[in-house]
Amino acid sequence: MGKQAGRDQPLGQVTLSLPDPGQPPAWRRHRLPGEGVRAALGSADSGSPQFQGEWFVVGLAGSTHRKTDSSLLSPFTATFEKNENGSLKVSYVMTRGHRCITWSYVLIAAAQPGGFSVDNTAAPGKGPEEVQVHDTDYSVFALMLSRRRSGGQSVLTVSLLCRTWVIRTRVLERFVHLVRAQGLSDNNVVFPDLAGPGR
Secondary structure (H helix, E strand, O other): OOOOOOOOEEOOOOOOOOOOOOOOOHHHHOOOOOOOHHHHOOOOOOOOOOOOEEEEEEEEEEOOOOHHHHHHOOOEEEEEEEOOOOOEEEEEEEEEOOEEEEEEEEEEEOOOOOEEEEOOOOOOOOOOEEEEEEEEOOOOEEEEEEEEEEOOEEEEEEEEEEOOOEEOHHHHHHHHHHHHHOOOOHHHEEOOOOOOOOO
16 A cells, blocks of 8 residues: 555545554554543443534545545545434535535444444335444544445445544554454555545
8 A cells, every 4th residue: 555654644645554463553552642432432422512523534445445446436524413312413425526415314322332223214125234433532533334234245334534634644543453453455445536527
């Protein structure tokens, strides 16, 4: 994936290097602020005001993704809003040329902290989908896992969300580490194309 940068990087200039499996990533060697966020999710879950609001989807990795798909992936945002019944509405907005594409779904909280299931009542026949907020510090980044079945196949997606389009190096390290832990490779990682036609 190329040389890993040593500073915060604007999206579009991101290159990755999967860490040496014999070496723990830097964020494991040196404890960082927000390190205990997974424990915090038990008391301040993803439906809390801290997590809600707009996020930029700055990286995706998945079993159905390929690096060559970057030119097909336009920039998009995800906005999280808590409903009165405690569920979480997720609204996406993607710009593609001069068009604005929107879609949304509702997340139902699961017993596991940070865990949700997608409400498919409006889409009969669609298989179940589980979503997990794996890690977040609320103010800078969030890492999310999604698992569903499609056509008899298990589909896994890892999403990197940030509050700005700039990816901090330590956040990039966490993303790469999680991607690798899920059995995915650098070829499964895609970043939105900010320089494509019409952007």
